[in-house]
Amino acid sequence: MSEENGKRPWVEMRGIHKWFGGVHALKGVDFHVCRGEVVGLIGDNGAGKSTLIKILSGVFPPDKGEILIEGKRVRFRSPRDAKEHGIETVYQELALVDNLDVPGNIFLGREPALVGGRSLLALLHKGRMMREARALLERLKVNIGDLTALAGELSGGQRQTIAIARALYTEPKLLIMDEPTAALAVQETRKVLDLVRKLKERDIGIVFISHTLQEVFAVADRIVILRKGEKVGDFPAAELAIDDAVKLMVGGEESPTR
Amino acid sequence: MEPKAWLRRINRNRVLFPLGALVLLVIVASSLSRHFLTPMNIKNVLSQVSIIAILAAGEACVILTGGIDLSVGAVLAISGSVTAVLLKWAGVAMPLAILGGLGVGVLAGALNGLMVAWVRIPSFIATLAMMAVARGGTLVLTNGRPVSGFLRSFRAIAGYAGPLPLLFLITFGVYVLWQLALSHTRFGRYVYAVGGNETGTRFVGVNVRRVKLLVFILAGFCAAIGGIMLDARLNAAYPTAGEGYELDAIAAAVLGGVSLSGGVGSLVGTFFGALVMTVLGNILNLLKVGAFYQYIAKGLILAVAAISLSRGVKFAK
Ligand SMILES: Nc1ncnc2c1ncn2[C@@H]1O[C@H](COP(=O)(O)OP(=O)(O)O)[C@@H](O)[C@H]1O
Ligand SMILES: [Mg+2]
Numbered sequence: 253m254s255e256e257n258g259k260r261p262w263v264e265m266r267g268i269h270k271w272f273g274g275v276h277a278l279k280g281v282d283f284h285v286c287r288g289e290v291v292g293l294i295g296d297n298g299a300g301k302s303t304l305i306k307i308l309s310g311v312f313p314p315d316k317g318e319i320l321i322e323g324k325r326v327r328f329r330s331p332r333d334a335k336e337h338g339i340e341t342v343y344q345e346l347a348l349v350d351n352l353d354v355p356g357n358i359f360l361g362r363e364p365a366l367v368g369g370r371s372l373l374a375l376l377h378k379g380r381m382m383r384e385a386r387a388l389l390e391r392l393k394v395n396i397g398d399l400t401a402l403a404g405e406l407s408g409g410q411r412q413t414i415a416i417a418r419a420l421y422t423e424p425k426l427l428i429m430d431e432p433t434a435a436l437a438v439q440e441t442r443k444v445l446d447l448v449r450k451l452k453e454r455d456i457g458i459v460f461i462s463h464t465l466q467e468v469f470a471v472a473d474r475i476v477i478l479r480k481g482e483k484v485g486d487f488p489a490a491e492l493a494i495d496d497a498v499k500l501m502v503g504g505e506e507s508p509t510r
Numbered sequence: 511m512e513p514k515a516w517l518r519r520i521n522r523n524r525v526l527f528p529l530g531a532l533v534l535l536v537i538v539a540s541s542l543s544r545h546f547l548t549p550m551n552i553k554n555v556l557s558q559v560s561i562i563a564i565l566a567a568g569e570a571c572v573i574l575t576g577g578i579d580l581s582v583g584a585v586l587a588i589s590g591s592v593t594a595v596l597l598k599w600a601g602v603a604m605p606l607a608i609l610g611g612l613g614v615g616v617l618a619g620a621l622n623g624l625m626v627a628w629v630r631i632p633s634f635i636a637t638l639a640m641m642a643v644a645r646g647g648t649l650v651l652t653n654g655r656p657v658s659g660f661l662r663s664f665r666a667i668a669g670y671a672g673p674l675p676l677l678f679l680i681t682f683g684v685y686v687l688w689q690l691a692l693s694h695t696r697f698g699r700y701v702y703a704v705g706g707n708e709t710g711t712r713f714v715g716v717n718v719r720r721v722k723l724l725v726f727i728l729a730g731f732c733a734a735i736g737g738i739m740l741d742a743r744l745n746a747a748y749p750t751a752g753e754g755y756e757l758d759a760i761a762a763a764v765l766g767g768v769s770l771s772g773g774v775g776s777l778v779g780t781f782f783g784a785l786v787m788t789v790l791g792n793i794l795n796l797l798k799v800g801a802f803y804q805y806i807a808k809g810l811i812l813a814v815a816a817i818s819l820s821r822g823v824k825f826a827k
Contacts, residue, residue, distance in 0.1 A: 311713065330715060331712075331713055331714065331715045332715035335715060341713070343710075343713055347707070347709070347710035347713050347714070348707070348710060349702075349703045349706040349707040349710055349711060349773075350706050350707065350773075351702055351703075351705070351706035351773040351774055352699075352702065352703060352706065356699065356703075360699075360703060360711065360714045360716070361711075361714035361715045361716045362714075362715075363696050363699060365696065368695075368696075371696070372695070372696055372697045372700070372720070372721075372724070373691075373695050373696070373697055374695060374696045375694055375695055376694055376695065376696060376699060378694075418714075
């Protein structure tokens with residue numbers, strides 16, 4: 253299954269297992285994403301979607317299984333490791349820091365320094381942070397208004413856009429979005445979906461998780477379905493009907509197309 | 511202006527509250543007692559505030575990350591008595607004795623940081639344990655007796671530079687440095703980030719443990735400076751030194767606008783908070799209110815400040 257429309261997977265997860273105490277959250281899941289491909293990851297609450305992508309983004313290691321990037325085995329000990337390989341994530345729990353301003357959030361963890369380089373005592377280059385944040389948001393055609401506003405003072409949509417902009421700053425190869433629209437109004441959701449389509453044209457691989465299947469079907473090229481920690485389906489989006497996807501998610505019946 | 515926007519304004523200018531409280535207190539104090547605004551009493555207040563404020567500087571950094579340090583009073587005592595013992599009983603040269611005291615403070619802070627960030631013990635428990643250990647260590651080290659009578663050169667730390675107490679200048683210098691570090695270095699940025707959203711900060715790849723370790727080390731270091739200052743000021747290290755000072759330090763930070771849930775506040779505010787606590791103690795002394803009642807008064811003020819300042823200060827989510 254490593255060939256998809258003639259494309260090789262950019263990243264591949266093989267036989268991933270994860271236990272949380274007695275909970276077997278992932279039971280040997282295979283998962284892959286190609287460049288320029290949007291993979292919709294769906295499943296009921298607690299199916300293991302967040303756990304799977306947290307392993308992919310280095311938040312925690314798998315208990316069993318392996319991750320390969322361009323065919324080479326990698327091991328992530330922290331989110332930083334995953335970032336260095338070009339994997340950026342927009343987490344379900346809005347990961348912005350409410351008491352920092354917009355540039356502060358975009359550059360959190362990689363602040364440009366006046367002096368001191370990467371050391372903890374480096375002096376911040378606040379001017380550059382502001383300039384580059386503004387340029388980045390303009391490039392993505394998002395309008396935040398006052399960038400000195402604290403994240404906690406912004407709307408859900410603005411916050412999510414900043415979270416996405418932050419993930420895009422380093423021009424990642426893979427962008428993971430865990431329920432990026434869950435807290436958003438309809439209008440704001442549409443903007444996020446537009447952004448996803450734009451990113452696809454830049455040859456970025458995207459993992460898109462959402463509870464709203466219409467959204468997933470609107471942007472995804474391929475759809476992967478998890479149920480109780482197992483992968484129960486992997487279809488080109490065009491060949492799967494929403495009703496069938498729902499049946500697979502909740503289980504009970506035989507798989508409709510396999 | 512909608513009410514939320516109004517709250518936000520208050521949020522960002524939290525220095526105004528302690529400054530206002532200070533001005534008010536000074537007006538009340540000077541009208542209650544003729545002795546309050548005398549040069550003698552002002553110098554006394556500035557010396558006193560130095561020690562409270564230096565503890566509060568470290569405490570504020572810990573609270574900004576969302577933790578608390580209950581051991582600063584006891585760490586002050588053990589650092590002060592280590593320096594005293596080195597000076598008086600071991601005959602060690604003054605710079606080395608001071609370094610010894612500071613080292614003990616840093617070590618205590620580092621242990622606090624390890625317990626909190628690596629072993630994941632809640633900070634109020636970890637530092638409560640440290641408080642007991644450090645206080646016990648002080649009593650063991652000194653046999654429970656004061657160590658007193660230092661050389662002039664050491665006592666000079668509590669002397670004057672022109673009209674200003676040297677202690678005050680030291681504390682002021684530390685505040686300027688810490689505040690600059692908080693607002694202009696990556697470390698300072700992470701202190702606020704960890705207090706605001708620890709998980710989110712870890713997810714972007716910041717080494718949160720190291721940030722926590724450092725703030726506890728800073729708090730221990732500040733407490734040690736306080737211990738050495740107190741030695742010089744009293745010309746003695748008392749094993750009971752600094753008892754209850756953690757209350758003053760926490761109260762100073764909270765009055766100064768540092769939110770107990772972390773992420774909000776500044777050292778400028780904390781400094782005013784420390785002045786409020788000290789002036790309050792001073793005026794109660796001038797009015798001959800007993801020490802027992804002062805404890806009650808300070809406790810009440812901390813409670814009231816914590817209640818009033820924790821309302822509406824977290825960001826609307
Ligand atoms: N940090 C954790 N500690 C313990 N259990 C967890 C943790 N994260 C997830 N789980 C459990 O793992 C299972 C999968 O959760 P999750 O990946 O969040 O599902 P989804 O994102 O599909 O809703 C659930 O049973 C959940 O309770
Ligand atoms: Mg989830």
